[in-house]
Amino acid sequence: MATTPNSTSPLSQFSFQFYNRPGISWSTRQKTEFIDELRACASRCLDPIPDYQCLSYSPSSLDDKLIAVARLGSSTGPIAAFFSSVILTVPSLETPTTTIPVLHTGLTIAVPEVRSLGLSVILGAHVLLHMLEMQPLGYWFTGLAEVSSNLVNLARYGHNVFPSPNISPSPSDMHLHIARAIASSTQTRAKFSISPEAVFDEASFVFRGANPPGSCFRKNSDDEQWHHRDKRFTSFYRKPLGVNEGNAVLVVGYILPSSILDPIRKESRLHGVTTGTKAKL
Known part of the structure; x- marks a missing residue:
């Protein structure tokens, strides 16, 4: 339908x-x-x-x-x-x-x-x-991107999203638990298209080198076509992405009915x- x-x-x-x-x-x-x-x-x-x-x-x-x-x-x-x-x-x-x-x-x-x-x-x-x-009653969700506009949308519509400029600079136990489950699983990394060589930074929730050179997902985070109209959120996510480094930010949050x-x-x-x-x- x-x-x-x-x-x-x-x-x-x-x-x-x-x-x-x-x-x-x-x-x-x-x-x-x-x-x-x-x-x-x-x-x-x-x-x-x-x-x-x-x-x-x-x-x-x-x-x-x-x-x-x-x-x-x-x-x-x-x-x-x-x-x-x-x-x-x-x-x-x-x-x-x-x-x-x-x-x-x-x-x-x-x-x-x-x-x-x-x-x-x-x-x-x-x-x-x-x-x-x-x-x-609600559920946990994740997102992974080298494009700041995608990350901004997830942060705006989700609840208790980490990392985000709107919550604590440190992840909760549940945020970290879900992130570690993803980072430690070869099978899940493959589902996320994360390079096996990528290193996960637990402080920033960044997979460094997630998209190696030649990857179709590798983007230049300085290119404005990948920016969101919310400049504050865009600036927040552009910083850990770096410039054409192949990094990807993992966001973990919760969806409430509201x-x-x-x-x-x-x-x-x-x-x-x-x-x-x-x-x-």
């Missing part, structure tokens, strides 16, 4: 869809066709296209993904942008024999001609809202974000 924003909005040219771990129930052909579509979109932004996340043809690559897409025109139109997240399981801090779900916000792609429309925020809201259906429901009510661009986008697949 798909939804389309109000016809007076520039976003009315898009049809939005949501997919909840489609790899579990789809046939091999369905998975391959969908990955082909995602890769066609990603090819406009990434060179080379990585064998990573929802872009991988691995048989299980879509099994743990929550994916929101924006298609041009109808629900069968080409994908112009997508937001693909990963559901991780992390040992509980209080009871290590049990696990808690952590949503990694993952991979966001928008083709250049639609990048200024804020589709990444809209698609991200779709994903955060649907995860809230599964975890109605974290996403309040913006959906208050921000006009998010008014079309509802559970009606869920694809019953």
Whole structure:
């Protein structure tokens, strides 16, 4: 099922869809066709296209993904942008024999001609809202980026996000627990596309050398196209990123119902974000 924003909005040219771990129930052909579509979109932004996340043809690559897409025109139109997240399981801090779900916000792609429309925020809201259906009291999330605008969006919509200019300069025990679980796991590093040689700085939550030379994710943090309009937040994240050093900042935070429901009510661009986008697949 798909939804389309109000016809007076520039976003009315898009049809939005949501997919909840489609790899579990789809046939091999369905998975391959969908990955082909995602890769066609990603090819406009990434060179080379990585064998990573929802872009991988691995048989299980879509099994743990929550994916929101924006298609041009109808629900069968080409994908112009997508937001693909990963559901991780992390040992509980209080009871290590049990696990808690952590949503990694993952991979966001928008083709250049639609990048200024804020589709990444809209698609991200779709994903955060649907995860809230599964975890109605709230849930922990992570994000990793060498792009300050992505980090700013996560800090603005999340609760108790570290690092952020709005909270303590030191991580809490839970922030550190989740970060260590990611940094110490070869498998999770691969899911995050973190170089095996990258060094994690627990004080700043920076993976130094996360994106080595030649990586399609390596960005120049001084380039203003990657900056957010919030200059204070942008300045905060640009400092640990360095200049073309391949560093990536890990943010860890919590999503409360109000974290996403309040913006959906208050921000006009998010008014079309509802559970009606869920694809019953």
